[in-house]
Each structure stands twice: as C-alpha cells, then as structure tokens.
Amino acid sequence: MKTQLKKGTLDMCVLAALAAGDSYAYELVSILSRSMEVSEGTMYPLMRRLQAEAWVSTYLVESASGPSRKYYTLTAAGRQQLVLMQQEWQEFVGDVNSVLQLAAGRAKGESA
Amino acid sequence: MKTQLKKGTLDMCVLAALAAGDSYAYELVSILSRSMEVSEGTMYPLMRRLQAEAWVSTYLVESASGPSRKYYTLTAAGRQQLVLMQQEWQEFVGDVNSVLQLAAGRAKGESA
DNA sequence: CTCCCATACCTTGCATTACACGGTAGAGGG
DNA sequence: CCCTCTACCGTGTAATGCAAGGTATGGGAG
Numbered sequence: 001m002k003t004q005l006k007k008g009t010l011d012m013c014v015l016a017a018l019a020a021g022d023s024y025a026y027e028l029v030s031i032l033s034r035s036m037e038v039s040e041g042t043m044y045p046l047m048r049r050l051q052a053e054a055w056v057s058t059y060l061v062e063s064a065s066g067p068s069r070k071y072y073t074l075t076a077a078g079r080q081q082l083v084l085m086q087q088e089w090q091e092f093v094g095d096v097n098s099v100l101q102l103a104a105g106r107a108k109g110e111s112a
Numbered sequence: 113m114k115t116q117l118k119k120g121t122l123d124m125c126v127l128a129a130l131a132a133g134d135s136y137a138y139e140l141v142s143i144l145s146r147s148m149e150v151s152e153g154t155m156y157p158l159m160r161r162l163q164a165e166a167w168v169s170t171y172l173v174e175s176a177s178g179p180s181r182k183y184y185t186l187t188a189a190g191r192q193q194l195v196l197m198q199q200e201w202q203e204f205v206g207d208v209n210s211v212l213q214l215a216a217g218r219a220k221g222e223s224a
Numbered sequence: 225c226t227c228c229c230a231t232a233c234c235t236t237g238c239a240t241t242a243c244a245c246g247g248t249a250g251a252g253g254g
Numbered sequence: 255c256c257c258t259c260t261a262c263c264g265t266g267t268a269a270t271g272c273a274a275g276g277t278a279t280g281g282g283a284g
Binding site for chain 2: 100
Binding site: 115116119128136137138139152153156160175178179180181182 | 269
C-alpha cells in the first residue's frame with residue numbers, strides 16, 4: 001500500500017547493491033527483499049532502464065542449478081549516478097522532514 | 113527530474129501543513145514551496161483525494177483580494193492518518209538507508 | 225519416464241500520482 | 255479597457271511499481 005514511496009528510490013537501491021558486487025536480477029530481488037519489498041515484475045524492466053542509461057553493463061554466466069544468469073556490473077557512469085542519487089535522496093529526506101517538523105510544534109496546541 | 117521521489121509523500125506533507133493550521137490549496141502551494149517544489153496542478157487533485165478519504169473537510173471564506181478561498185481542516189481521521197504516514201515514512205527511510213549502507217563499505221574496496 | 229519445484233529469464237496491462245498546460249473568475253491599478 | 259495577482263478547476267501525459275502470466279533449465283520424487 002506504500003508502493004508510491006518507492007518510486008524513484010529503487011534505481012538507487014539497485015545501484016547501491018551492485019556497488020557491493022556484481023549480481024543478477026533474480027538475486028537482486030532477494031538481496032533487496034531483506035530490507036524492503038520488491039517483486040520480479042519490478043526488477044526486470046528496471047534493469048533494462050539502468051542498462052539503457054548505461055549505468056550498468058551485462059555478461060552471462062552459466063549456472064549449475066538452472067538457466068544462465070545475466071550479471072550486471074556498475075559502469076563508471078553508474079557509480080557517478082549513484083553518488084548523485086544519494087545526494088538528491090538525502091536532500092529530499094531533509095526537505096520532507098523539515099515540512100513535518102513545521103507542523104509538529106503547533107499540532108499539540110502550542111500557540112506560538 | 114526527481115519528481116518520482118515525491119510520490120506518496122505529498123499527501124503526508126499537506127496533512128502536516130494542515131496540522132499547523134487550516135489553509136487553502138493556493139496557499140499550501142506557497143507554504144510547501146518554501147521547503148520543496150510543488151505545483152498547483154498537483155495540489156488541486158491532491159486535495160480532492162484527501163477529501164475523498166475524509167482526511168480533510170472544507171469551508172469557504174470570502175477574500176478581499178480575489179475569489180473565495182476554500183479552506184481545508186484536518187479531520188480526526190486525518191490526524192490519525194498523518195501519524196501513520198509519518199511512521200511509514202520513517203520506516204521507509206530507514207529501509208532505504210540500510211540498503212545504501214550495505215554497499216558503502218565494499219564500494220571502496222574494503223574486502224571484509 | 226513423468227511430474228513438479230526451484231531457479232532464472234521475460235512481457236503485458238493496470239493503478240497511482242506529479243505535473244504541464246489551459247481555462248474561469250474576482251479585485252484593483254494604469 | 256487591459257493587465258496582473260489572487261484563487262479556483264480540469265485534462266492529458268509521463269514515470270514507474272506490481273500482479274499475473276509465460277518460457278526454459280536442471281534435479282529430485284514418484
């Protein structure tokens with residue numbers, strides 16, 4: 001029900017996960033699922049977008065327990081983008097929190 | 113360009129602003145604009161949604177410098193919802209930050 | 225051998241929501 | 255009369271998360 005909150009942050013989360021090491025979509029879902037809810041239907045289109053932006057590149061690796069895995073690596077541009085996104089994210093969190101604090105005082109009836 | 117980040121937070125921001133005192137859409141835009149970018153085209157549909165959820169109620173007040181103003185007040189349900197949203201927001205921020213920190217260590221070549 | 229499950233890939237269609245753009249209308253100044 | 259500021263509103267578009275469904279590989283259960 002709070003899926004709207006994720007809009008725009010998943011890209012950053014995936015890039016961050018990839019900064020910790022190469023991975024593939026199916027695994028990324030389970031990695032991120034440890035901290036937040038994500039579904040496959042979100043992941044695959046997302047990875048396509050990241051690749052279209054040239055923030056990641058791919059290579060195939062055969063698996064002994066199923067189909068080949070499509071691994072993703074951060075490109076230099078991807079690393080740069082991650083830094084940028086983190087800055088925007090923290091700035092945004094600060095903005096929202098400042099709005100929340102604006103209200104906090106008066107909400108309890110403290111008149112001035 | 114980071115409009116996606118706002119998805120789902122504007123409702124909360126508006127409710128928070130109203131917790132500090134009744135207001136009308138046009139004014140809410142300028143209030144929130146002090147902390148973040150919002151446009152009128154966003155505000156009016158948003159207010160209708162909040163009202164449809166019964167989180168706010170309205171009353172008209174004539175103005176000496178233009179058309180009548182449609183003021184919005186938080187309902188009891190609105191106050192409750194604000195608290196809920198704030199909890200979800202902080203939880204979400206924590207989740208995202210934990211993902212970001214996951215990557216932080218290894219990104220610099222610290223091989224555990 | 226067959227069936228099923230876990231792995232791993234992918235697509236289509238839907239819902240939500242922020243915003244640009246455009247339109248209406250009152251009050252006051254040039 | 256026109257223009258600006260205030261203040262309201264609607265339509266259509268873009269972005270994106272997700273449910274649901276589809277394909278294929280490999281191994282274990284029956």
